[in-house]
Amino acid sequence: MSQILACTDGSVYSSSVYDHAAWAAARMSAAVHVIHALDPQKESTSLADLSGSLVADAQQALMAELVALDEARSRVAQIRGKAILAEAERHLKEAGVQKISTEQRHGSLVETLPDFEPSNDLVVIGKRGKSADFATLHLGGNLERIIRAAHKPVLVASRAFKPVNSFLIAFDGGPSAKKAVAFAASHELLKGLNCHLVMASNADQDADFTAAKQQLESAGFAVNASIIPGEPEEVIAATIEQHGVQLLVMGAWGRSRLRHLVLGSTTTSMVRTCLVPVLMFR
Amino acid sequence: MFNFDWQKTKQEWFSNIHKDLLAGLVVALALIPEAIAFSIISGVDPKVGLYASFCIAVVTAIVGGRPAMISAATGAMALLMVNLVKEHGLQYLLAATLLTGVLQIIAGALKLGNLLRFVSRSVMTGFVNALAILIFLAQLPEFKGAGWQMYALVAAGLGIIYLFPLITKAVPSPLVCIVVITGFALWTGLDLRTVGDMGELPSALPTFFLPDVPFNLETLWIILPYSLPLAVVGLLESLMTATIVDDLTDTDSAKNQECAGQGVANIVSGFFGGMAGCAMIGQTVINVQSGGRGRLSTFSAGVFLLLLLVILGDWVARIPMAALVAVMIMVAIGTFSWASLVNMRTHPKSSSMVMIATVIVVVFTHNLALGVLVGVLMSALTFARKVAQIVRVTSTLDAANECRTYEVRGQLFFASAESFSRSFDFREVVPRIVIDVSHAHIWDITAIAALDKVVLKFRREGSEVTIAGLNEASATLVDRLAVHDKPDAMERLLQH
Numbered sequence: 001m002s003q004i005l006a007c008t009d010g011s012v013y014s015s016s017v018y019d020h021a022a023w024a025a026a027r028m029s030a031a032v033h034v035i036h037a038l039d040p041q042k043e044s045t046s047l048a049d050l051s052g053s054l055v056a057d058a059q060q061a062l063m064a065e066l067v068a069l070d071e072a073r074s075r076v077a078q079i080r081g082k083a084i085l086a087e088a089e090r091h092l093k094e095a096g097v098q099k100i101s102t103e104q105r106h107g108s109l110v111e112t113l114p115d116f117e118p119s120n121d122l123v124v125i126g127k128r129g130k131s132a133d134f135a136t137l138h139l140g141g142n143l144e145r146i147i148r149a150a151h152k153p154v155l156v157a158s159r160a161f162k163p164v165n166s167f168l169i170a171f172d173g174g175p176s177a178k179k180a181v182a183f184a185a186s187h188e189l190l191k192g193l194n195c196h197l198v199m200a201s202n203a204d205q206d207a208d209f210t211a212a213k214q215q216l217e218s219a220g221f222a223v224n225a226s227i228i229p230g231e232p233e234e235v236i237a238a239t240i241e242q243h244g245v246q247l248l249v250m251g252a253w254g255r256s257r258l259r260h261l262v263l264g265s266t267t268t269s270m271v272r273t274c275l276v277p278v279l280m281f282r
Numbered sequence: 283m284f285n286f287d288w289q290k291t292k293q294e295w296f297s298n299i300h301k302d303l304l305a306g307l308v309v310a311l312a313l314i315p316e317a318i319a320f321s322i323i324s325g326v327d328p329k330v331g332l333y334a335s336f337c338i339a340v341v342t343a344i345v346g347g348r349p350a351m352i353s354a355a356t357g358a359m360a361l362l363m364v365n366l367v368k369e370h371g372l373q374y375l376l377a378a379t380l381l382t383g384v385l386q387i388i389a390g391a392l393k394l395g396n397l398l399r400f401v402s403r404s405v406m407t408g409f410v411n412a413l414a415i416l417i418f419l420a421q422l423p424e425f426k427g428a429g430w431q432m433y434a435l436v437a438a439g440l441g442i443i444y445l446f447p448l449i450t451k452a453v454p455s456p457l458v459c460i461v462v463i464t465g466f467a468l469w470t471g472l473d474l475r476t477v478g479d480m481g482e483l484p485s486a487l488p489t490f491f492l493p494d495v496p497f498n499l500e501t502l503w504i505i506l507p508y509s510l511p512l513a514v515v516g517l518l519e520s521l522m523t524a525t526i527v528d529d530l531t532d533t534d535s536a537k538n539q540e541c542a543g544q545g546v547a548n549i550v551s552g553f554f555g556g557m558a559g560c561a562m563i564g565q566t567v568i569n570v571q572s573g574g575r576g577r578l579s580t581f582s583a584g585v586f587l588l589l590l591l592v593i594l595g596d597w598v599a600r601i602p603m604a605a606l607v608a609v610m611i612m613v614a615i616g617t618f619s620w621a622s623l624v625n626m627r628t629h630p631k632s633s634s635m636v637m638i639a640t641v642i643v644v645v646f647t648h649n650l651a652l653g654v655l656v657g658v659l660m661s662a663l664t665f666a667r668k669v670a671q672i673v674r675v676t677s678t679l680d681a682a683n684e685c686r687t688y689e690v691r692g693q694l695f696f697a698s699a700e701s702f703s704r705s706f707d708f709r710e711v712v713p714r715i716v717i718d719v720s721h722a723h724i725w726d727i728t729a730i731a732a733l734d735k736v737v738l739k740f741r742r743e744g745s746e747v748t749i750a751g752l753n754e755a756s757a758t759l760v761d762r763l764a765v766h767d768k769p770d771a772m773e774r775l776l777q778h
């Protein structure tokens with residue numbers, strides 16, 4: 001039986017993460033494993049002590065104080081984490097998931113994920129997390145690092161779950177986009193949904209694009225394929241809006257690595273600007 | 283592969299901005315006395331130590347492996363340079379600083395940081411205690427020839443440092459101590475030695491220049507005997523301090539990167555007219571205590587240090603040495619592990635011996651590297667002696683009185699070989715002997731020679747000897763080196 005890994009942190013996106021996980025679980029008839037990483041954020045633990053004076057055995061004294069502080073905070077975090085996981089279980093059960101397991105881990109999500117990835121087929125994560133900075137339109141601090149490190153497809157949940165009837169594959173001809181096409185063509189997650197295949201390009205023809213279209217068609221999709229000139233971000237966002245697509249499927253990093261270094265990735269800005277969930281492949 | 287991780291960089295630098303800056307300021311105050319005091323001890327202007335502290339703090343903040351650790355010009359290093367400065371002058375010290383940096387980078391590249399695991403807990407405690415004693419002893423010359431005013435002011439300074447935090451912890455008490463004592467001295471016009479009397483203070487930012495020494499082999503042979511211990515002591519203290527920060531903040535650090543980082547910092551320091559330095563235990567604890575957690579804390583400590591000196595230079599020159607001595611005595615008291623004195627009653631005698639030996643060697647030689655070497659050797663010997671004690675040989679005789687089986691347990695090596703040989707009863711008359719070593723491990727040729735001797739001795743008594751259960755590691759050694767299973771056994775044994 002396949003398994004879906006849902007990452008929660010108790011933020012506003014959490015319930016949407018559960019809904020997306022439940023949706024995927026129903027389509028894949030999979031179990032859901034919920035993890036909550038207790039990110040210690042040790043930096044914020046400190047004593048308000050600017051005395052700059054060292055008492056005898058200063059190091060041991062300081063150690064004892066810091067341990068006591070951390071201990072108290074970790075206790076609270078653990079209790080809070082338990083509540084979050086209980087809520088996750090309740091939510092998923094209500095959404096009709098049969099097999100649910102939960103787990104608490106110490107450490108940040110980025111550190112935690114590699115331990116879990118091999119035994120899971122899909123990772124679900126919120127577009128923004130607790131530590132997200134809405135003002136600067138920054139993504140959840142973890143998101144980019146997680147996608148960068150992930151080897152399994154990652155489903156990035158939007159703020160609220162909407163039933164998914166159609167999806168759009170943003171195609172750029174890169175290897176991870178081809179992986180996305182192959183997944184859509186073969187996996188039960190997207191089976192039977194309406195399929196859009198879009199490429200932002202100034203050329204009219206692209207051999208890879210045609211091949212992708214054929215691959216999807218032979219898998220039984222009625223593909224609505226188009227090559228549209230313009231910047232990927234704008235083209236994809238406009239198409240999603242126009243057709244009311246509920247899920248964006250894309251390769252996490254495409255051909256333009258150099259551009260990424262200079263301007264930040266297309267992927268990131270796409271995830272940021274599109275209001276639909278995104279299924280990503282590396 | 284160089285893998286730049288912006289998230290991690292941001293986290294290490296900017297996740298704790300306010301507290302890091304405050305902590306940096308508090309630490310800068312604690313850096314000044316040490317840099318000045320030990321510049322004087324090593325025979326150079328305070329400028330040299332202060333420029334070094336600035337360069338080393340700023341560079342380790344950027345390239346070091348342990349965020350929040352404070353590195354600067356230290357007493358441990360300064361004490362190793364005294365003779366070099368005395369005999370060859372400042373320029374050779376700068377050259378030695380550069381070489382120290384190079385050696386440390388090499389150590390980082392060879393991952394010698396991993397060798398720290400051979401330094402036992404007792405040696406580390408000895409190191410810390412010796413360091414504290416050295417810092418304290420270094421303050422004593424300040425009292426020489428000084429009147430009662432000096433003693434009174436130092437006592438008053440210590441009083442302020444320890445009692446002021448009871449009123450508020452929002453203001454660094456060493457700062458209060460320095461300000462109050464300086465104010466008092468200026469008001470009463472007491473004739474006291476001040477920082478300005480000690481030599482030139484920095485009046486501008488440091489500038490880049492090459493040490494004025496001939497770049498030849500002769501120079502190398504002059505500076506190498508100093509650079510080598512400098513590199514070792516610098517790395518030891520830095521890695522130990524890094525471990526302390528790891529424990530305090532419950533985070534990890536890159537030890538080998540820290541080695542290389544210390545090296546780069548020393549090279550930069552040498553080029554800007556500073557002496558070699560390393561991490562400082564006391565000041566690092568102050569940093570963590572004040573809330574410093576990121577690289578910014580170290581960086582700002584260095585920058586504040588230089589700003590304070592360049593902007594307030596005239597005032598710094600008027601600070602009486604008594605105030606700085608008080609701060610340094612505080613650092614010495616805070617660095618010393620008082621708990622180790624209490625623990626001596628409960629800890630094994632051998633560990634206490636190692637600790638005390640390390641302290642004594644350092645205090646007499648002023649060389650922390652020698653102390654650690656002695657400590658490490660002593661702990662290795664103690665360990666060998668202890669492991670040797672757990673060799674047990676038990677024997678059973680079968681029902682027919684035909685065969686005796688000796689069962690050997692434990693580690694067979696040079697230290698245990700003799701007691702092993704003595705555990706057999708060669709007077710007993712039995713036709714067959716089995717020596718079962720399946721629960722033993724044979725480590726070296728001394729152990730093999732001992733085993734050989736036992737086998738041959740039994741043979742001479744007319745017993746048939748078999749060795750059972752040689753495990754694989756032991757077996758290879760025995761195959762390669764043993765003589766009892768080769769035809770010319772007797773002659774070859776004589777060669778052993």
